[in-house]
Amino acid sequence: MVTPHRLDERAPVFVISVAAELSGMHPQTLRQYDRMGLVSPQRTAGRGRRYSSRDIATLREVQRLSQEEGINLAGIKRILELQEEVRALAAQLDDVREALESLNPAQRRVFTAGRDGEISALRRGERPRRPAGGALVLWRPNRRP
Template identity: 55%
Template sequence: MDAEFDPRMAPPDADAPVYVISVAAQLSGLHAQTLRSYDRLGLVSPGRSSGGGRRYSVRDIALLREVQRLSQEQGVNLAGIKRIIELENQVDALRAKITELTEELAATQAAASQAAAAIHRSYRNEIVPVREQNTSLVVWNPRRRPPRR
């Protein structure tokens, strides 16, 4: 029996390891032995209960379905699927780092603007505009005298 996965019935935390292997197998449409095999290969690494039993999260089940899709529909072998998953994880980590650095940069720019504004507010009109004056530059170049004999 292939149970249809209803995300509305999922726990609020997509990473919460809540589903035992039999339920995860039903939700993903795979055999429990296939899930064990994927765990051994490192394709999907479920959490563990205190007794050592596998516990799958909503994210794990989505990943199991993606592994099945890549294997059956796209014809990708398991080694290729593992590499795809690794690369997707790297991309996700890089996106998170970009977001973090972008937020840090924005905060730094805001702090610099506030510091500059504070400095400008501290001026007591000590800096006054000066009338523009003629600022011609004259270069003096004395004639060289011929050496004395």
């Protein structure tokens, strides 16, 4: 029985000519984007570029943002950086959620932060102590007066 192979989307398998054809760009454009840091393909021992499926998808997104949205390359680079940051934060949040779910309810804690940045743990159902004369701020999103 032959098992189907899944291609790792980060595996550097495409040479620059193939990556250029798959992304619909000229190889020189890919070199320029590499120099600018928009896409960073891996390098072989001989310094040749090797692009992954994820790199190809990024190149297509760069082209779409540039041509359809009219965003300049500096703006595109910032968008890509922010998207990567969001992906990393989402992965971190998933890890935290998974860690919390692995705890039994008695081990879970609620935390609060004071104005001075002091963080304290609370028991479930316990309210944070407010200093005398302190103000309470109630935030209601999407409500208008």
